[in-house]
Amino acid sequence: MTGIQEADHHQSVSLDLLKQKMADFAKERDWDRFHSPRNLLLALVGEVGELSEIFQWKGEVPRGLADWKEEEKLSDVLLYLVRLSDICGVDLGKAALRKVELNAIKYPASKQYTTDSDGAVNMSD
Numbered sequence: 001m002t003g004i005q006e007a008d009h010h011q012s013v014s015l016d017l018l019k020q021k022m023a024d025f026a027k028e029r030d031w032d033r034f035h036s037p038r039n040l041l042l043a044l045v046g047e048v049g050e051l052s053e054i055f056q057w058k059g060e061v062p063r064g065l066a067d068w069k070e071e072e073k074l075s076d077v078l079l080y081l082v083r084l085s086d087i088c089g090v091d092l093g094k095a096a097l098r099k100v101e102l103n104a105i106k107y108p109a110s111k112q113y114t115t116d117s118d119g120a121v122n123m124s125d
Contacts, residue, residue, distance in 0.1 A: 015082060015093045022083045037088055044080035051077055 026032050051073045055061060085092040107113070111123045 018079065018082045019086045019092075022079055023086060026083070035083060035087055037084060040080055040084040040087060044077065044084060047073065047076040047080055 026035055051070070054070050054073065082092060085095070107123065111125060114122050114124070116122060
């Protein structure tokens with residue numbers, strides 16, 4: 001999974017590029033035999049747990065996360081998700097866009113949204 005120098009660090013990286021890099025990485029190491037959906041999902045959950053642990057006792061964290069050094073943990077989560085979607089035959093980008101469209105229908109911008117004391121979101125006109 002070399003080739004970081006190939007990409008300009010200021011350009012966006014596509015999900016297709018990540019998918020190909022992850023597939024190549026696994027193939028070069030003969031890891032495809034270990035990359036079942038179950039194994040990848042469990043690895044993903046483990047990485048999400050590690051990421052959650054970083055935030056566990058911090059309360060609300062501001063946007064931007066200045067001085068944050070945990071980009072690698074976010075990357076681990078993304079890479080396992082990309083690999084899982086590839087193994088499951090799901091086009092993650094298209095699935096995400098469909099989900100955004102469904103959420104736009106479910107939660108129209110013309111409505112107002114509030115949160116009650118229990119944290120539940122309420123929608124009104």
